[in-house]
Amino acid sequence: MRWIYITIGVAITGVLGFLGIREVVSDPVYFLELLLGGLTRGSIYALIALGYTMVYGIIQLINFAHGEIYMIGAMTALIVASVLGLWGWNAGVIAILAVVFAVVYSCAYGFTVEKIAYKPLRNAPRLSALISAIGMSLFLQNYVMLAQTPEFMPFRSLIPDFAFWEPYAHIMSSVELTIIVTTVIVMVLLGILIKFTRIGKAMRATAQDKVMAALLGINVNQVISTTFVVGSATAAIGGVLIACHVGQINFFIGFLAGLKAFIAAVLGGIGSIPGAVLGSLVLGISESFFTGYFWSEYEDVFAFSILVIILIFRPSGILGKHEAQKV
Amino acid sequence: MEPILNVKNLTMTFGGLKALDNVNIAIEKGQIAALIGPNGAGKTTFFNCITGIYEPSKGQVTITPPGKSSQTLKGLKPNQVTERGLARTFQNIRLFQGMTVLENVMIGRHCRMNAGIFGAMIRPKSQKSEEKKATYASYEILEKIGLEKYVNEMAVNLPYGAQRRLEIARALATDPFLLLLDEPAAGMNPQETKELDDLIIWLRDNEDLSILLIEHDMKLVMSLSDRIHVVDYGKKIAEGTPKEVKSNPEVIKAYLGDDSDDA
Amino acid sequence: MVTIKKIKQAFFIALWFMVLTFPIMVIKVNTITDTVVFRWSYLFWNGIGTFFASLTWNYFLHLKENKQKTETSDDIPMVHQLLQNDRFRIPFLIALAVFFLIYPFVFPMYHTSIMISALVYVMLGLGLNIVVGLAGLLDLGYVAFYCVGAYAYALLNLHFGVSFWLALPISAVLGFMFGTLLGYPVLRLRGDYLAIVTLGFGEIIRIIMENWDDFSNGPRGISNIPPPNFFGIDLGQHGSVIYIYFIVIALVLMTIFFVGRLENSRLGRAWIALRDDEVACQAMGIDKVKTKLTAFALGATWASIGGVVFAAKTSYINPMSFTIWESITILCVVVIGGMGSAIGVIAGALVLILLPEYLRAVAEYRMLVFGALQVIVMVFKPDGLIKSVRKTYKFKKVEE
Ligand SMILES: Nc1ncnc2c1ncn2[C@@H]1O[C@H](COP(=O)(O)OP(=O)(O)O)[C@@H](O)[C@H]1O
Ligand SMILES: [Mg+2]
Numbered sequence: 001m002r003w004i005y006i007t008i009g010v011a012i013t014g015v016l017g018f019l020g021i022r023e024v025v026s027d028p029v030y031f032l033e034l035l036l037g038g039l040t041r042g043s044i045y046a047l048i049a050l051g052y053t054m055v056y057g058i059i060q061l062i063n064f065a066h067g068e069i070y071m072i073g074a075m076t077a078l079i080v081a082s083v084l085g086l087w088g089w090n091a092g093v094i095a096i097l098a099v100v101f102a103v104v105y106s107c108a109y110g111f112t113v114e115k116i117a118y119k120p121l122r123n124a125p126r127l128s129a130l131i132s133a134i135g136m137s138l139f140l141q142n143y144v145m146l147a148q149t150p151e152f153m154p155f156r157s158l159i160p161d162f163a164f165w166e167p168y169a170h171i172m173s174s175v176e177l178t179i180i181v182t183t184v185i186v187m188v189l190l191g192i193l194i195k196f197t198r199i200g201k202a203m204r205a206t207a208q209d210k211v212m213a214a215l216l217g218i219n220v221n222q223v224i225s226t227t228f229v230v231g232s233a234t235a236a237i238g239g240v241l242i243a244c245h246v247g248q249i250n251f252f253i254g255f256l257a258g259l260k261a262f263i264a265a266v267l268g269g270i271g272s273i274p275g276a277v278l279g280s281l282v283l284g285i286s287e288s289f290f291t292g293y294f295w296s297e298y299e300d301v302f303a304f305s306i307l308v309i310i311l312i313f314r315p316s317g318i319l320g321k322h323e324a325q326k327v
Numbered sequence: 328m329e330p331i332l333n334v335k336n337l338t339m340t341f342g343g344l345k346a347l348d349n350v351n352i353a354i355e356k357g358q359i360a361a362l363i364g365p366n367g368a369g370k371t372t373f374f375n376c377i378t379g380i381y382e383p384s385k386g387q388v389t390i391t392p393p394g395k396s397s398q399t400l401k402g403l404k405p406n407q408v409t410e411r412g413l414a415r416t417f418q419n420i421r422l423f424q425g426m427t428v429l430e431n432v433m434i435g436r437h438c439r440m441n442a443g444i445f446g447a448m449i450r451p452k453s454q455k456s457e458e459k460k461a462t463y464a465s466y467e468i469l470e471k472i473g474l475e476k477y478v479n480e481m482a483v484n485l486p487y488g489a490q491r492r493l494e495i496a497r498a499l500a501t502d503p504f505l506l507l508l509d510e511p512a513a514g515m516n517p518q519e520t521k522e523l524d525d526l527i528i529w530l531r532d533n534e535d536l537s538i539l540l541i542e543h544d545m546k547l548v549m550s551l552s553d554r555i556h557v558v559d560y561g562k563k564i565a566e567g568t569p570k571e572v573k574s575n576p577e578v579i580k581a582y583l584g585d586d587s588d589d590a
Numbered sequence: 591m592v593t594i595k596k597i598k599q600a601f602f603i604a605l606w607f608m609v610l611t612f613p614i615m616v617i618k619v620n621t622i623t624d625t626v627v628f629r630w631s632y633l634f635w636n637g638i639g640t641f642f643a644s645l646t647w648n649y650f651l652h653l654k655e656n657k658q659k660t661e662t663s664d665d666i667p668m669v670h671q672l673l674q675n676d677r678f679r680i681p682f683l684i685a686l687a688v689f690f691l692i693y694p695f696v697f698p699m700y701h702t703s704i705m706i707s708a709l710v711y712v713m714l715g716l717g718l719n720i721v722v723g724l725a726g727l728l729d730l731g732y733v734a735f736y737c738v739g740a741y742a743y744a745l746l747n748l749h750f751g752v753s754f755w756l757a758l759p760i761s762a763v764l765g766f767m768f769g770t771l772l773g774y775p776v777l778r779l780r781g782d783y784l785a786i787v788t789l790g791f792g793e794i795i796r797i798i799m800e801n802w803d804d805f806s807n808g809p810r811g812i813s814n815i816p817p818p819n820f821f822g823i824d825l826g827q828h829g830s831v832i833y834i835y836f837i838v839i840a841l842v843l844m845t846i847f848f849v850g851r852l853e854n855s856r857l858g859r860a861w862i863a864l865r866d867d868e869v870a871c872q873a874m875g876i877d878k879v880k881t882k883l884t885a886f887a888l889g890a891t892w893a894s895i896g897g898v899v900f901a902a903k904t905s906y907i908n909p910m911s912f913t914i915w916e917s918i919t920i921l922c923v924v925v926i927g928g929m930g931s932a933i934g935v936i937a938g939a940l941v942l943i944l945l946p947e948y949l950r951a952v953a954e955y956r957m958l959v960f961g962a963l964q965v966i967v968m969v970f971k972p973d974g975l976i977k978s979v980r981k982t983y984k985f986k987k988v989e990e
Contacts, residue, residue: 135964304790438875
């Protein structure tokens with residue numbers, strides 16, 4: 001059985017490798033475009049996936065409303081930018097304020113959602129919390145739709161075309177560059193937060209063992225709130241960036257993006273932060289190649305297929321710890 | 328005669344930790360054997376390895392059910408091991424909390440029954456009689472164990488000692504030839520322990536069972552066991568009759584060492 | 591009791607929400623015409639609304655917490671108590687039977703049609719209840735099998751003229767096969783991994799239906815699916831709706847009957863045990879994969895049958911009927927109704943399907959209300975509207 005799998009695996013890798021090399025040789029620029037496009041996509045997934053993975057690591061809940069937090073981030077940025085734009089403010093100030101408001105509001109929403117829909121369900125069956133999350137997601141989507149509009153709204157990019165990047169802009173736009181650079185910065189900051197700060201240590205302790213953490217005097221409720229806030233902040237940054245990239249948003253963008261990011265988090269091993277990043281990059285880049293070289297209409301099928309295949313071989317994801325349950 | 332359970336060079340590593348290190352243990356038919364050792368010595372891991380819950384890193388486990396030929400347990404899933412006649416209890420009680428006492432025992436009968444999807448939906452005669460037989464068999468087991476008065480109670484609502492006995496009843500329902508008991512007396516009062524002592528001997532004598540038990544209560548172990556195996560830090564350090572083990576310097580050291588850790 | 595402290599708290603919460611909803615509710619932008627409208631009145635109403643909402647919310651939350659302290663775990667919901675009482679049960683069942691018998695004749699066709707939808711959901715809910723409620727497998731892609739059933743009937747009819755009655759058993763078998771096929775590789779995954787993979791399967795099947803034009807006619811879907819035939823007699827439009835109504839009633843009764851029997855069998859016990867404790871279950875000789883697979887495949891069977899009925903009822907299907915929201919709705923039916931309890935699932939389906947249908951009056955707001963209701967029900971009744979009370983096996987000694 002094992003040999004069959006290995007043979008199939010080698011065969012597929014071989015064929016893909018061959019095709020890949022042929023494509024690279026015949027059209028290297030297209031290949032590079034796809035690679036960088038995939039990197040961009042993966043960065044956005046990573047910014048959203050972090051929130052899923054951190055929340056899951058601490059309270060073992062699939063935070064279904066996380067995609068909506070990301071959407072609210074983008075929406076807030078759009079609203080703030082439009083208002084300030086009408087008032088004739090300077091573009092640089094608008095960009096900064098829009099991002100700041102997006103982050104602050106997403107954090108506030110993330111915090112509030114947790115208090116309303118999840119905190120009362122800490123000790124309830126896990127499915128109940130999941131349904132509550134689904135309800136929250138539905139509510140937030142419709143709330144934004146009713147308060148604003150069901151239509152797509154054009155989103156003027158907040159990121160200018162950098163002059164110094166001009167020579168390379170045909171391969172990768174300034175926006176894409178910004179996305180990748182921002183993601184790297186956010187990841188580094190997050191890494192520092194988790195590794196070295198007090199609250200980061202408290203988060204890790206709580207993820208390991210909630211009861212023990214509480215006994216050691218860690219305020220578990222505060223840690224959970226912080227986790228939601230941090231996850232929401234990164235999602236909001238992702239939301240603003242993607243809105244700049246795509247150029248339009250509506251109330252429903254959170255759903256698919258959230259789903260993909262969740263797939264990425266599971267792919268990497270849910271609960272693991274490096275896993276979320278790795279899973280996002282794997283998903284983003286392979287999706288980009290798949291849609292670029294094969295069928296773009298089967299993009300989502302491809303995403304799910306990768307997930308299924310990886311989980312069959314590594315049931316806990318790429319970086320997830322595969323530990324025997326202690327009996 | 329072949330030992331009914333023969334474990335050779337069993338090794339189990341968790342990351343860098345060798346929880347079991349080349350352990351050899353053989354159990355003869357009709358024996359009450361005990362596996363003892365300080366906390367964390369690897370006793371429960373030994374059970375998990377032979378019952379298929381963990382996949383051992385190395386070693387062979389062979390069984391010879393009475394009247395049948397030898398076979399290896401390598402690569403079998405826990406349910407397949409149970410089907411072949413090894414049944415176990417758990418150190419930290421793992422009853423089905425949402426079920427009644429009777430239903431818990433009936434779960435044990437599961438692998439000796441046949442009804443499938445259509446049996447369940449159509450309920451032909453054969454299925455009904457099978458179900459009835461299983462019910463009575465389960466009740467009889469409860470009578471033997473002395474739990475019949477709780478038959479329709481929820482398992483969660485039982486007193487602690489009774490829950491431990493129910494674990495034994497549930498294991499018995501799978502028709503084993505070898506019963507593996509993981510700290511069956513833990514948390515019991517002296518009266519309950521005494522009853523357990525009688526029960527285990529009664530099971531061996533009347534049910535044609537062999538028993539391997541892990542236990543910390545030395546009085547119980549010494550009075551019950553035909554043979555004692557001692558492990559420490561995953562290594563087997565001694566084996567013999569209760570008398571031999573009691574005077575073995577290695578064993579004394581292991582236990583005293585353990586005590587001095589506590590102090 | 592409303593104290594000053596609580597009012598103060600509610601006041602601050604209202605303030606918080608006013609700030610929170612400010613950009614999205616008060617400012618309305620139109621990025622096409624570049625206009626901004628400020629709707630200050632919303633701010634005011636929102637403040638008042640959240641003030642009272644938070645008072646009520648906290649009051650009930652407090653009530654629930656106090657109740658939890660005194661409540662014993664084996665409290666039996668009133669519905670079950672009433673149903674166990676013969677004096678109540680028999681008249682109740684008769685009244686119920688009469689109601690459902692005369693329903694299509696008393697109410698206009700529109701209402702019958704809605705009731706059919708609700709009853710299909712009862713079936714789907716009971717089927718999913720096997721998977722989620724009994725076996726504890728979180729399946730977010732249940733709609734895949736619903737889709738299989740619907741397309742099986744539509745395509746078999748289109749190409750081979752297969753009738754409704756023949757399509758029913760065929761698609762049941764097909765559903766079972768698909769369930770086994772999809773379940774086998776993934777059932778060893780842990781809970782949430784399973785959820786996301788099943789969700790994936792649901793989406794994959796839908797996307798394939800949407801893009802594989804030659805096979806499924808793509809997004810245009812398949813129309814003119816015939817309603818079930820009644821010994822070749824033409825019943826007319828109204829007549830065939832009533833006919834389908836009674837077919838669905840029969841199927842629901844059959845489902846209740848069979849699911850009840852499954853639950854009280856060797857298999858059902860194994861499912862519940864598996865849900866309680868996988869390790870102990872395996873150690874007691876239960877084949878984990880096989881047992882889970884039967885639950886999964888049986889659930890799929892019912893979904894598939896439901897799909898056939900759906901196709902026959904609407905006479906037109908397209909992939910948009912089988913999105914993930916459909917799976918989520920069915921899951922909500924099960925969880926909000928009360929997992930593991932048939933009465934709960936029935937209540938859940940009726941509430942969840944009928945309510946939004948009749949909320950169409952406020953059509954715009956219905957999904958908003960629906961989402962809010964899900965949260966509210968779960969927060970205040972985490973075990974669902976009607977908590978499950980399993981009929982446990984009672985031993986009675988009978989002399990033979
Ligand atoms: N699933 C596991 N993963 C990692 N370590 C384990 C696991 N199961 C047991 N161990 C380790 O193996 C050692 C032996 O444990 P155990 O067999 O439970 O001891 P005991 O003799 O008290 O029953 C312990 O150090 C324990 O921490
Ligand atoms: Mg132990």
